[in-house]
Amino acid sequence: MQNKAFKTTMVIVAIAVALVFLIPLFWMLATSFKNDFEAITAGIKWLPDTPTLENYLYSLGGTESDVPVLKWMSNSLLVGISGTLIVLVVDTLAAYGLARLDVPFKKTLISMFIGSLMIPWVITFLPLYMEFNKLGLLDTYAVLILPYSANAFGVFLLYQFFRGFPQSLEEAAYLDGANKWQVFTQIVLPSARPLIWTLAIFTFMSIYNDFLWPLVTTSSPEMRTITTGIAIMQQGSFVSSPGRLMALTSIATIPAVLLFIIGQRALIKGVTQSGIK
Amino acid sequence: MNKANRKSQLTSSLFVLPYLLLFTVFLLIPIIYGIWMSLHNWDLLSPVHEFVGLKNYLNIFDPASYLNNLFFTGLKNTLLFVVFSVPLLVVVGLGLALLINSLPARIRGLFRTVYFIPYSVSVSVVAIIWLWILDTNSGLINQYLQKFNLPVIAWLTDMPWAWISLVIATLWWTIGFNMIIFINALNDVSEELYEAGALDGASRWQRFRFITLPSIKPIMLFVLITSTIASFNIYGQPYLMTRGGPGDSTKVLLMNIVDEAFKQRQLGSAAAMSLLMALMMIIISVIQFRISNRKGVE
Numbered sequence: 397m398q399n400k401a402f403k404t405t406m407v408i409v410a411i412a413v414a415l416v417f418l419i420p421l422f423w424m425l426a427t428s429f430k431n432d433f434e435a436i437t438a439g440i441k442w443l444p445d446t447p448t449l450e451n452y453l454y455s456l457g458g459t460e461s462d463v464p465v466l467k468w469m470s471n472s473l474l475v476g477i478s479g480t481l482i483v484l485v486v487d488t489l490a491a492y493g494l495a496r497l498d499v500p501f502k503k504t505l506i507s508m509f510i511g512s513l514m515i516p517w518v519i520t521f522l523p524l525y526m527e528f529n530k531l532g533l534l535d536t537y538a539v540l541i542l543p544y545s546a547n548a549f550g551v552f553l554l555y556q557f558f559r560g561f562p563q564s565l566e567e568a569a570y571l572d573g574a575n576k577w578q579v580f581t582q583i584v585l586p587s588a589r590p591l592i593w594t595l596a597i598f599t600f601m602s603i604y605n606d607f608l609w610p611l612v613t614t615s616s617p618e619m620r621t622i623t624t625g626i627a628i629m630q631q632g633s634f635v636s637s638p639g640r641l642m643a644l645t646s647i648a649t650i651p652a653v654l655l656f657i658i659g660q661r662a663l664i665k666g667v668t669q670s671g672i673k
Numbered sequence: 674m675n676k677a678n679r680k681s682q683l684t685s686s687l688f689v690l691p692y693l694l695l696f697t698v699f700l701l702i703p704i705i706y707g708i709w710m711s712l713h714n715w716d717l718l719s720p721v722h723e724f725v726g727l728k729n730y731l732n733i734f735d736p737a738s739y740l741n742n743l744f745f746t747g748l749k750n751t752l753l754f755v756v757f758s759v760p761l762l763v764v765v766g767l768g769l770a771l772l773i774n775s776l777p778a779r780i781r782g783l784f785r786t787v788y789f790i791p792y793s794v795s796v797s798v799v800a801i802i803w804l805w806i807l808d809t810n811s812g813l814i815n816q817y818l819q820k821f822n823l824p825v826i827a828w829l830t831d832m833p834w835a836w837i838s839l840v841i842a843t844l845w846w847t848i849g850f851n852m853i854i855f856i857n858a859l860n861d862v863s864e865e866l867y868e869a870g871a872l873d874g875a876s877r878w879q880r881f882r883f884i885t886l887p888s889i890k891p892i893m894l895f896v897l898i899t900s901t902i903a904s905f906n907i908y909g910q911p912y913l914m915t916r917g918g919p920g921d922s923t924k925v926l927l928m929n930i931v932d933e934a935f936k937q938r939q940l941g942s943a944a945a946m947s948l949l950m951a952l953m954m955i956i957i958s959v960i961q962f963r964i965s966n967r968k969g970v971e
Contacts, residue, residue, distance in 0.1 A: 641801055
């Protein structure tokens with residue numbers, strides 16, 4: 397009896413907490429469909445009196461509004477996807493090499509990579525900026541994509557997995573005359589697919605949502621990512637228009653939330669794996 | 674035999690080479706380059722950088738230098754945010770995980786997703802949403818306060834409300850991550866321990882205190898350290914929500930480093946500040962690790 401009352405109470409608490417998480421997002425959506433007069437003066441309106449698409453049309457209007465939202469979105473996607481692909485390719489190769497192959501100086505490399513996980517990111521921030529500055533690569537896609545590839549997190553995650561992977565399958569393939577590359581691509585990679593997805597979503601989200609790095613390394617409006625672009629709009633011409641700002645943030649948020657819900661399982665698995673070690 | 678070995682080592686090296694190259698160019702070299710920069714009077718626009726030895730570091734510790742104020746005021750504000758946010762990030766994260774686990778199994782996944790959703794949006798979206806909710810005149814919260822005849826609050830321009838606002842936005846944004854880690858940790862606690870506890874007539878609280886907490890201690894330490902590091906790196910929330918205000922009271926260390934580097938164009942002293950900040954972060958992590966481990970021995 398007492399147990400049932402406890403369960404019911406918990407469900408009610410859980411619903412209340414869920415509202416705390418959802419109301420800000422709902423309020424963003426509601427405001428994005430209001431005209432500014434209504435948003436600012438009409439009091440608490442959970443749904444707009446006169447719903448309008450004006451804010452979305454303005455934000456997506458391109459030249460007319462001089463807000464290249466679609467360009468920013470495509471920049472973010474391009475940077476996120478290519479950054480993630482580079483990480484996946486180099487990390488899986490390195491992790492497998494270190495876990496299974498006769499790489500010279502293996503122990504040194506492993507401790508160096510794992511040790512680098514403890515180095516706060518702020519150490520490399522300014523020198524990396526100078527490096528790209530000297531190479532003349534500021535305000536390009538290179539500066540937005542490449543620095544993320546040095547992170548050893550993925551190497552570490554996959555290394556752990558490959559170490560625990562049963563060796564018998566690989567040995568059988570070698571006996572059949574397969575070379576390292578074939579064993580890697582045809583046997584090892586397919587088995588690591590779930591973990592690779594996890595790493596992919598993790599990496600994509602951290603690149604897509606990064607703020608300070610793209611903020612300081614890009615300067616031209618058409619090189620902005622969506623995250624930095626909307627921050628600049630917030631401090632610039634959209635500052636007095638909650639409706640337009642909320643339309644802009646809704647446009648930026650909806651793909652991220654959808655991707656997140658789809659990729660949630662893999663992400664949760666990744667959090668677990670990074671948490672245990 | 675030897676030749677075959679060499680050849681094998683060579684092909685094996687090719688697997689590690691691409692990552693090693695990126696690691697060297699984008700991590701190893703910048704670390705050394707950063708130390709080098711911090712030893713120079715490094716004006717961003719000047720082509721020549723004068724070697725000044727440890728002067729940038731000495732200036733940071735010299736009360737007469739503006740760098741002293743810049744570094745230590747920023748550090749104080751960052752540490753305040755760490756102190757305000759980290760205990761909540763750990764305790765609320767664990768609380769939500771316990772809440773989820775006490776729900777009927779079929780609805781757990783749904784609530785877990787809902788609590789985790791804000792984690793997927795970027796800091797600028799978080800800031801814009803919360804700025805609008807906390808707006809002094811048209812904000813949702815102040816409108817409700819007015820409705821109940823309560824005094825409105827200047828959430829972003831009064832102290833301590835500015836800190837409270839930053840902590841609320843941060844919790845809303847990132848707490849789901851810690852919750853997921855705790856849910857996994859709770860699920861790993863052995864059922865047998867709970868059954869033994871139930872047989873001994875342990876209450877819900879006693880089971881939590883004497884079975885759950887000791888079992889998840891290593892994960893708590895992990896969450897504590899990662900949350901501390903994340904809070905130390907705070908930038909976007911105060912940059913976008915309070916602009917460091919009121920006055921300079923929420924201007925955190927990273928904001929001062931960015932200003933010194935890109936407004937004053939002094940990359941040398943900014944690099945020195947970054948290195949000291951990183952050193953602080955490493956020391957604090959080690960201390961947290963040591964203290965928790967010592968308690969474990971008792």
